[in-house]
Each structure stands twice: as C-alpha cells, then as structure tokens.
Amino acid sequence: MENITKVAIQGIKASFHEEAAVKFFGQNIQTIECSSFKQTCEILAKDEADYVVMAIENSIAGSLLPNYNLLREYNFSIEGEVYLPIQLHLMALPGVKFDNIKYVTSHPIAIRQCVDFFDEYPHLQIIESTDTAACAKRIKTEQLQDTVAIANSLAAELYELNIIERRIESNKKNYTRFLILKKEKTEEIETINKASISFEVGNYVGALSKVLNIFAEHDVNLTKIQSMPVLGKRNEYYFYVDIEWKNRENYESSLRKVLKYTVNFNIMGEYKKNDQV
Structure with missing residues (x-):
C-alpha cells in the first residue's frame, strides 16, 4: 500500500x-x-x-x-x-444581494490585502477569523444572510457559495x-541553491553590514532579511536571512567567514529555490 x-x-x-x-x-x-x-x-x-x-x-x-x-x-x-x-473573492449564500450585507469575515491577513475595497464600503463591519475557508464554511453551515466571506474560489465551490465580487485584493500581483x-533534515540534494539562516551580531557600528558584505563579496545573493527582537534583551535582535547562490563553494566559503562575526548562528534549511509563482 x-x-x-x-x-x-x-x-x-x-x-x-x-x-x-x-x-x-x-x-x-x-x-x-x-x-x-x-x-x-x-x-x-x-x-x-x-x-x-x-x-x-x-x-x-x-x-x-x-x-x-x-x-x-x-x-x-x-x-x-x-x-x-x-486571488480573493467576496462570497455569500445564493440569492443574497450586496445591499443586504452588514458583515465581512476573513483571516486578518486576507483583510489587510483588501484595504482599498473596504475604503469604498466603510459601513461594512469586519469580523476577523482564523481561516478564510472556515469563514465560507460558517456562512454555509449557519445560513448567514447578512454576512460575506473573503476567500478563494475553491472555498466558494466547496461550500456552495456565490461569488458576488471577484478579485477584491488591492494588488492583482x-x-x-x-x-x-x-522535523528532521532530509539528506542533501544536489539541486539546492537557497538557504534560510538566522543569527545575532554584536551591538556595534557596522556589525550587520560586515556580515552582509561577506555574502556580497562571495556572489551570494541576499533575497530577504527580517529582524526580530531577542526576548528580554534590549537592543538585541535575531536576523533571519534568505540567500541564493550559483556556486556552492562560494556559499560555503561565505558561511565560514560569517561565523566569525555572528553568535547563535543557525542554518534553518537548505533547499531548491522555487521560481514558480
């Protein structure tokens, strides 16, 4: 089996x-x-x-x-x-008209992606929930006549709702x-060309810049950097960084040098970059 x-x-x-x-x-x-x-x-x-x-x-x-x-x-x-x-759509029970709508429910992230729509209809009351599809399911289960959900077309189809307004996300891209x-790292594959790492640096002028310059000098491309405060420590941060490379040796060499200027260094994952959007 x-x-x-x-x-x-x-x-x-x-x-x-x-x-x-x-x-x-x-x-x-x-x-x-x-x-x-x-x-x-x-x-x-x-x-x-x-x-x-x-x-x-x-x-x-x-x-x-x-x-x-x-x-x-x-x-x-x-x-x-x-x-x-x-792609975010506004969906309701069959037969419900937009003029009857009082409430809009969805996940907070989905709601933030539709701010322009809500600016046009300020009378609509927003109700945040844990999941977009769950909002669609609730409308179906409870037969809510005054509520619409923001979710994808799969949710509308599965829970038999009508899409009354398509593509309400503010940015179509x-x-x-x-x-x-x-849980455990998979054995290394040859096609990996991207990594996610995290680390801390010292609290002095140029500390982070020194680390980032090492990647640049080794032709390792920085695609994202995110900082998060270290819990309970003032002015100390974790840095989460995504990097890509074409030459594996350059990547490995850059890591050896970066280790000298960081603490709590961690390779969170090495994997194949996904170019499909």
Missing part, C-alpha cells in the same frame, strides 16, 4: 494552505486541519504529520512575524518553499510565500 504524505496546515479544506500543500506535494496527500500555526508545529513535533506548510510572508501584508518565532522555537528544517498567487517544514 502506497504511503500518503501527511501535511499539517493552518485552516481547513479549500484554504490557501491546502492549496499550497497540493501545489508542492501533488494531490496524493492527507491534510491535517489545525486551528493555529502553533498547533501545526505541535502535530509535527509529535510525529502525527510528515510536514507542515506555513505561510511566512505576503507581498501586500508583509511578513508573518509570529511564525518566525515558531521557526526558532521548534527548530524544524525548511525543506522547500511555495509561492501561491492569492498578490502572492504568499509558504515554507515546507520537516
């Missing part, structure tokens, strides 16, 4: 996380629905899933900062990444980047 990959996701069926999981792994997976990102990590830690799919940044709403804390807390290996175009997390 063929083993089915178990993937923990934040949200329920037809959520963007499930869509990202299918895009990375294919259809032959079992998604484990979780109510929070913390729960997905607990599921993986207990070996009740093989992987976690975790959103880490959106091109409009920015980084999901609490998830960086989870990456550090659980120290899972980043095995890959998925870029998912985000909207995408979310998801990380693929595994």
